[in-house]
Each structure stands twice: as C-alpha cells, then as structure tokens.
Amino acid sequence: MSTTGNIAITGILTTAGSDGSFPLRRELRDLQRNFPDHYNLLVLALKDFQALNESVQTSYYQIAGIHGLPYKPWNGVGSNSDWQSTSGFGGYCTHSSILFLTWHRPYLALFEQALYNSIQKIANQFPEGALRTKYVEAAKTFRMPYFDWATQPPSGSSAFPSAFTSPTVQVVDVNGKTKSTPNPLYRFVFHPVNPSPDDFPAQWSRFPTTVRYPNPRTGQSQDNRVAPILANELASLRTNVSLLLLSYTNFDAFSFNRWDPNTNPGEFGSLEDVHNEIHDRTGGGGHMSSLDVSSFDPLFWLHHTNVDRLWAIWQDLNPDSFLSPRPAPYSTFNSTQGESQTKDTPLTPFWDKSATKFWTSEEIQDTTTTFGYAYPETQEWKYKTGSEYQAAIRQAVTALYGTNVFANFAAANVQARAAEHTQLVKSLSLATPPPPVPVTAEKPLLITQEMKASPIPEELQHLAPHNKYPEWVVNIRAQKHGLHGAFRVIVFLGPINEDDPDSWQTEFNAVGRVSVLGRSTQGPTTTKCAKCITDAAEELMISGTVPLTSALLQDIVNENTGLQSLQPDEVVPYLKKELKWKVTMFETGEEKNCVEVPGLRVSVTSTEVTIGEDGLPDYSGEYVVYPEITDGKPGGLKEGEHI
Ligand SMILES: N[C@@H](Cc1ccc(O)cc1)C(=O)O
C-alpha cells in the first residue's frame, strides 16, 4: 500500500474460489479456538500494526484518527481550514445519518487491508520451511474477526472474552518459540499521545493507553467491570438483534437512529442504537464511550465488524430495500447541509479502487465480497437458490439470537450470570482485580451453517397458547445533544436502589438501555465535530428500544413477583407498577443522575408473535400502544398522545 498519493480502499485483494467462495471473517472465539494459526497471526500482526510510526498515513494511529479526534484531514481529503469552520467540512463522521452503515464498511476494509500488510510481513518472517509455509498458507485466508456481543456465551464463560481483558497473551513468535507478549486486543498504547500538537484535549491526553471503565481518580482501566455489565442486559439485547434482523424490512428504519414524527410503532429501534449501547457498556467512560476517540480501542474494530456483519445478514434477507435520499443533516467536504444525501453521496475520505473518486453506498450495498470477505452466515455460494439461502440465514439468526424468547430463556444460563453478578460486586471492593484467565481457556461458540431454531420448551408452552405470545417493547425517544454529552436511559423492571446511580448498571432488575452519544457544543469540552454542532442546533431527535419479554419471563419464573402470564390483562398492571427508567450521564466515568432530559418520551408497545412449525418467529403483527403504563411517569407517553 503506497503511503503517498490517494490510497485506494480495496480491502484484501481476493479472487473467488472455484466454487465462488470467499474467506470468512470469523467470530473472535471461533478464530481463537478453531483457527489457532490465524489467531497467532492476528496477535503478532496487530502488535506490529499498532507499533507503526503514528505519522504514517496507514498506521493504526492515523486510521483510527479518521473517525473523530484529532479532526485533521486524512489522505489529502479536505484541508485544515475546512475542519476549523463549522459551516464547512465537519469531519467524516456519519452517525445518526443514512450513511452510518455504508460509511463504516470501507472504513473497516481500510483497517483490514492495513492490518493485512502486517499479516503478510509477519508470516514471511517465520523461518523458512514448514513453519513459514504454514503461516503463509494461513495468511491467505486470514480476515478480520468480529466480536458477537449479542450471542449467548457458552455456559461458564464470560460475556466479555478474556481475549480482550488479558494484559498478556501466549504466541508462537516469528522465531518459532512460544512466548508471552502484551495483548494488542487489550489496549492500544499511544506512542506518543499527541504526535502532532493538540491532537487530543486534556480529557484524553491524560491516558497513555486506551482504557475501559477508568477509575475516575487514578485513570486506571478496570476491564473486569465489562463482562458483568454485558451479561446483565444480554437477554434483552439478543431479542433486540433478533427483532431487527427478522422484523425490520426497511433499510432506513433498520440502519440508523434518527427519529422522525412518522416513525412506525414497531421501528423505534435500529442497528445504530444497538451499536451505541455496546460503545457505552464496554467503554464505561473510557475511550469506547466517546465517538471522538472510540476507534483507538482495538475493541472498536471487532465491534464494528459485528455491526457490518449484522447489516450483511439483514441486507441479504432484504435485498430490495436500501437507503432512500434524505437531506444531509450536516455539511461535509462534498455536500452541504440540507442537500440530499443519497446512495451516490461520496463516502469521504475513502477513495475507491481507482483512487480517483470516492466509494459510494450504492457500490458496496450488495455484497461484502467487493472487499474480499464473507461471514459465516452469508456464504451465498453454498445454496442453489435465493430462497434456500434466505431460509438458512433465518435459521442461523434464530439459533443465535432467539428462536423465540422461550428457547432463549431456557438457553440463557441465568445461574452463571447471577454468579458473575456476585463476583462483580465483590471485585469492586477488592484492591486488585482477579488474575486474568489465560486466553486459550475460552470456550468456543458454536457457529455452523446448519444451526437450527428450536421449538418452545415444554415447561413454557402454556405461556404461548397456539404458539402465539405478545412481545413487549419499551420505546425511548430523546433529544440527542439535549444534555450536551453522552447519556443513557436504563430501563428497570422491579425494585432498585433508587438513591445510588453508581449501582444502577449492575442492578439485577436492569433490563436494557438506550445509549445516546450526544456531545457538547459549549464549554471546555466542546466538540470540534461540525456535524454535532449542527445536529444540536437542529434539536435532532433519536430513538431506541428495550425489549422486555425476556425480563417478564424471568419474573414469571421467579414466583415471588406474582406475575403469571405474558398477556396484557396481567402485564399492563404489572408494568404500570414495576416499570421505571433512569437517566445518567457517563462521559467522565462518573455516573451523574439526570432528572430532566429534553424531548424524552417513553412508551410501551406489544405485538403478537407466532412461532412457526420450524421454530421461526413471525413478527409481522400490528403494534399496540399502552399509554396507561407510562402516563404519569416523568417523560412517559400520556393517554391520548401520539406515539
Ligand atoms: N437483568 C436481567 C433481566 C431482568 C431484569 C428485570 C427483571 O425483573 C428480571 C430480569 C438479566 O440479566 O437477564
């Protein structure tokens, strides 16, 4: 890859196999367990890539810097002065816009192709002979792994893989000897933090490495906090992913989180919304929590690869729906605010294969193979017909994220989670975190092409007479920059410790959240992102969802609650009493209780789901709104109000 002139974004240059196949981007734990040579290459190459001089265009530092800070032009696209003016080039970020998904695809391809340079370099450093042959061979099919944060981790293993939390990792080094080495997925070590003056404001300059859940006093990363927080809201998140993939049929609704008055009752969620909450839940006030700096955490890349995968899956189920033109919410290098953003809008700063013009959404919609990869679920070449292929995708999705909430519930290891919860509470009071688990200890996820949906378990069948049940969803709308910073709305079902914001995320009764990555447009931490400034001026509204059914089921199984069915006659009075929500700001790592949120509106809807003979849910029913549940609560939808 040349480092002068326009860098073409090609992904890893690949020709299809004779059967039409492409190498797969695999789940991290699958790669680690079942493809140890690929994993070994990943560790060595990512270290090599991260160590590149930060002034090199294709270094880890510079590529990460395209997303937010330092807000300087990359690859000659835009000039420094463009970045300064708020009416001009507002940076490259595309969140809350129709281009959210498509912009990140070439971005990931760029990362993958740069990482791949290091992969090839490393493979060829092994001593000539069997060892080199083995790694050079493995390098050919190496692709970027993803972290599937929505799937049920195998029982007894952590919701946040030790591959991210272990400070060190065992590898076979290029001399053929096994050694322990700093783990490049654990964190990125800046070298230095500000290679050019003022890359980062003081808030971020103080961290010499990326951090997760930094201790507000010492700045120390507390990675052991991530797993229990991921586990605690996992059941609801899985339903959310299942709903998005199987019930949303419109690209605009599926893809991004901007709310407008015409949003359908069943479409308050989006992949962007689910993606936001992972930033929040893994960041804990550290780098992942802030769009300005999240891409410096290595986790960002595996997280976004999963987002790209979920989109690829959805797109192949809905090949005819794609983005419809919208007025640009902000100005960029190529389009001015208010001008139509379409599938032909250039995705700056990503030059296409010709390196003379930019990639557009249209060119990358259909297929990931343009960039030389596929996902386990999107191996289209294995199927004779489109409908066989789609049926296989549906089966795989339901097996991973929810055949139906009942099978999901039975599969979820509630006991393991409860134990993890106790461990978290204990570890918070310990001076030193528990010792890291060796990376190889992780259990593999089962990801196969033949995964089958399973039927409703017998002991829960009475809750879904004739295989029908109501799916309950909380919808949340708020003004994105209304609090001048990032905040979340956490939804609870049942009693909580009302007075202690620090404990809310780990309350067992926390069901899920909508995380809002708002930013400041005034004061000392003012963002340089021009898009955010115009968004704020426009009072941009966003929305998100928290599926409730899994928590309701837990309450049904827990006999102390008195709840016995999922039907409205029981659930409505129950929710009226037990449903609550809290808002906290989290940007600084400290939890700040916020009572008033501009534009907040919380509503509850349900829709009837039918589970087919094949175990697949049919989500095509109408949504019913229940204002009586939220009326009278702060920010709740009132009787007679339009959703
Ligand atoms: N936190 C629970 C979800 C839940 C929330 C509230 C409840 O009342 C019950 C269950 C989980 O991890 O699955």
Ligand SMILES: [Cu+2]
């Ligand atoms: Cu992101």
